[in-house]
Amino acid sequence: MEAQPPSQQSQILQNSVVVFSKNYLPLARINIKRAVVLLVTGQAESLDLSSAKPWEIRSPSLVLQVPSHIRLTVGNPERHWKVPLVNRREVLRRDNHTCQYCGSSKHLTLLHVIPRSKDGQHTWDNVVTACEKCNSTKSDV
Numbered sequence: 001m002e003a004q005p006p007s008q009q010s011q012i013l014q015n016s017v018v019v020f021s022k023n024y025l026p027l028a029r030i031n032i033k034r035a036v037v038l039l040v041t042g043q044a045e046s047l048d049l050s051s052a053k054p055w056e057i058r059s060p061s062l063v064l065q066v067p068s069h070i071r072l073t074v075g076n077p078e079r080h081w082k083v084p085l086v087n088r089r090e091v092l093r094r095d096n097h098t099c100q101y102c103g104s105s106k107h108l109t110l111l112h113v114i115p116r117s118k119d120g121q122h123t124w125d126n127v128v129t130a131c132e133k134c135n136s137t138k139s140d141v
């Protein structure tokens with residue numbers, strides 16, 4: 001393998017890595033140096049979502065492959081990470097723009113799986129895509 005010139009190395013360090021929770025929910029975008037620390041300390045593992053080539057980081061003593069997506073292996077990351085607010089666009093994208101109850105792709109809304117009236121949280125794992133019809137049926141129950 002050829003050594004990378006220093007300029008290329010510092011360019012790699014400009015990149016950012018997407019961090020997912022243990023439950024595969026997107027948490028944050030962090031800089032690559034922070035990702036390296038998580039990987040080296042065993043707090044995260046590579047999450048290969050794409051076939052993208054990992055970035056290669058070299059130090060005098062080791063060569064590290066840093067993927068563009070990592071997943072935390074430690075529990076309860078929400079305590080340590082600022083979780084982005086639930087965002088309609090991201091939820092729709094995660095659910096492939098289809099109602100999770102009937103598969104419709106029209107009149108989509110967000111639905112709390114555990115209703116807010118029953119202490120359901122507005123969190124990524126309690127919010128799903130549902131069409132207006134299913135949403136109103138479900139909230140009647």
Ligand SMILES: [Zn+2]
Nearest residue numbers: 099102131134
């Ligand atoms: Zn529906």
